[in-house]
Amino acid sequence: MILKKMFIDGKWVDAKNGQTRTIINPFNQEEIATVAEGDQSDAIAAIVAARQAFDQGDWPNTPVTERASIVQKIAELIERDKEELAELESLDTGKTVEESRVDMDDIAGVFRYYAEIGDKNGGEIIPSPVPNSVSKVVHEPVGVCGQITPWNYPLLQASWKLAPALVTGNTLVMKPSEITPLTTVKVFELIEEAGVPAGVANLVLGAGHSVGAELSTNVDVDLISFTGGIETGKKIMQAASVNVKKIALELGGKNPNVVFSDADFETAVDQAMNAVFFHAGQICSAGTRLIIEESIHDEFVKALVERVKNIKLGSGFDEDTQMGPLISAEHLAKVESYVETGIKEGAKLVLGGKRPEDPALQNGFFYLPTIFTDCTTNMSIVQDEAFGPIITVEKFQTEEEAIKLANDSIYGLAGGVWTNDIVKAERCVAKMRMGTVWINEFNLYFPHAPWGGFKQSGIGRELGKLGLEEYTETKHIFHNLDPKPINWFGK
Numbered sequence: 230m231i232l233k234k235m236f237i238d239g240k241w242v243d244a245k246n247g248q249t250r251t252i253i254n255p256f257n258q259e260e261i262a263t264v265a266e267g268d269q270s271d272a273i274a275a276i277v278a279a280r281q282a283f284d285q286g287d288w289p290n291t292p293v294t295e296r297a298s299i300v301q302k303i304a305e306l307i308e309r310d311k312e313e314l315a316e317l318e319s320l321d322t323g324k325t326v327e328e329s330r331v332d333m334d335d336i337a338g339v340f341r342y343y344a345e346i347g348d349k350n351g352g353e354i355i356p357s358p359v360p361n362s363v364s365k366v367v368h369e370p371v372g373v374c375g376q377i378t379p380w381n382y383p384l385l386q387a388s389w390k391l392a393p394a395l396v397t398g399n400t401l402v403m404k405p406s407e408i409t410p411l412t413t414v415k416v417f418e419l420i421e422e423a424g425v426p427a428g429v430a431n432l433v434l435g436a437g438h439s440v441g442a443e444l445s446t447n448v449d450v451d452l453i454s455f456t457g458g459i460e461t462g463k464k465i466m467q468a469a470s471v472n473v474k475k476i477a478l479e480l481g482g483k484n485p486n487v488v489f490s491d492a493d494f495e496t497a498v499d500q501a502m503n504a505v506f507f508h509a510g511q512i513c514s515a516g517t518r519l520i521i522e523e524s525i526h527d528e529f530v531k532a533l534v535e536r537v538k539n540i541k542l543g544s545g546f547d548e549d550t551q552m553g554p555l556i557s558a559e560h561l562a563k564v565e566s567y568v569e570t571g572i573k574e575g576a577k578l579v580l581g582g583k584r585p586e587d588p589a590l591q592n593g594f595f596y597l598p599t600i601f602t603d604c605t606t607n608m609s610i611v612q613d614e615a616f617g618p619i620i621t622v623e624k625f626q627t628e629e630e631a632i633k634l635a636n637d638s639i640y641g642l643a644g645g646v647w648t649n650d651i652v653k654a655e656r657c658v659a660k661m662r663m664g665t666v667w668i669n670e671f672n673l674y675f676p677h678a679p680w681g682g683f684k685q686s687g688i689g690r691e692l693g694k695l696g697l698e699e700y701t702e703t704k705h706i707f708h709n710l711d712p713k714p715i716n717w718f719g720k
């Protein structure tokens with residue numbers, strides 16, 4: 230098996246300590262790759278390269294149109310190698326190849342979008358209150374960016390960070406999740422092919438407590454952008470205080486999906502299912518908290534159960550598979566214990582709640598689609614992020630109650646409302662404390678709109694214009710065209 234290396238200062242290198250890590254397919258635990266397993270010393274080497282490329286290299290001062298055309302080229306190369314990338318992502322994560330193909334289109338779209346808007350973030354002349362002067366506001370790159378990504382959407386999350394950082398003239402060190410690094414390694418090959426200069430984009434593979442911790446604490450890193458779990462996010466926020474790094478955090482979610490009785494029933498059932506079971510529920514914005522109006526509750530749950538029990542589990546490479554495995558044995562154990570807690574807390578298990586019995590699935594980390602009813606907000610299964618194929622159902626009688634339930638969370642990433650009453654819909658979304666709120670929709674996103682969380686779901690925004698601004702510092706330049714002594718202290 231070919232060893233996948235790290236990319237530091239324009240060279241493909243092994244870990245300094247010679248360590249490697251075996252990557253396995255979560256569908257059958259077969260070994261699919263061996264990758265370099267870097268540590269703190271490799272992270273430092275990459276930071277030094279990125280620092281030098283920023284302080285002494287040409288990239289920050291390269292015309293933005295030139296940087297944008299390189300970012301555009303990366304999009305084209307991703308499209309060229311889409312099939313290879315999609316298959317790698319499915320091997321690494323277990324998700325269906327069909328889902329991975331959609332991801333690759335989205336990823337190319339993210340690079341294209343930032344190539345297009347990169348040069349629209351120019352400065353502006355603002356009216357100066359001082360006669361004979363010019364006041365300009367300009368946006369400059371932040372510097373060296375540390376970028377840390379999770380395993381659920383490995384390349385998609387990487388693209389949200391790489392594209393805006395590159396087009397705005399930053400240099401960077403990326404650390405993908407140690408269990409799903411393969412597509413990120415491949416995209417760094419494409420970054421090299423597209424002509425990004427040595428030292429500008431660096432890739433270090435390895436564990437969070439070593440490589441990730443170094444990126445968060447090293448004083449030569451100016452910005453840390455992290456996507457992952459809330460507990461890791463807290464550690465990074467603390468670590469980043471060492472030199473008051475700029476921080477961007479995309480953390481977890483426990484997302485409410487509110488269905489009123491006047492919603493289109495069939496569509497709401499279908500989308501309530503899609504909101505959770507894509508990628509086996511391992512989606513930060515999954516609509517895991519289904520909040521249903523009491524008058525349709527029983528009928529809705531019945532229809533949902535009927536449909537969910539037919540979800541076909543299997544290999545992401547089989548055309549009829551609808552849901553793949555969870556990412557790892559460790560994550561499967563977490564989901565199992567979460568379900569046990571739900572049962573102890575008094576929630577009613579109406580579907581799933583165990584591993585499938587199909588002999589063909591025994592080597593994979595599979596878990597059956599699971600539905601709990603009779604849930605209340607004091608239960609930990611309603612409050613904690615399970616990141617698995619689980620829906621908890623709560624019910625409400627009034628609009629006020631629905632909103633109160635929806636907001637009863639430390640998280641505020643996303644939420645949805647289903648109703649045909651547009652005034653009610655607008656009233657509800659105005660009160661929902663989340664970074665994205667869908668009306669008669671769930672989980673849809675595109676590169677033009679910002680993504681991020683209220684409350685403990687994070688800090689800052691990715692995607693959209695705000696996702697570009699995260700990677701810039703704003704500078705006010707005041708130019709006095711007629712300087713004179715002030716004589717404040719006398720002659």
Ligand code: NAD
Nearest residue numbers: 378379380405406437441442457458461479480481482513
């Ligand atoms: P995680 O927090 O365990 O790991 C994420 C990354 O952080 C990995 O690369 C890991 O190696 C690294 N890391 C771990 N400890 C570290 C440390 N001490 N210092 C620096 N880096 C460290 O998360 P995960 O299990 O990989 O991903 C699942 C989580 O990601 C879920 O909570 C999910 O909601 C969240 N997520 C959020 C979004 C979003 O847009 N808000 C998107 C995808 C995933």
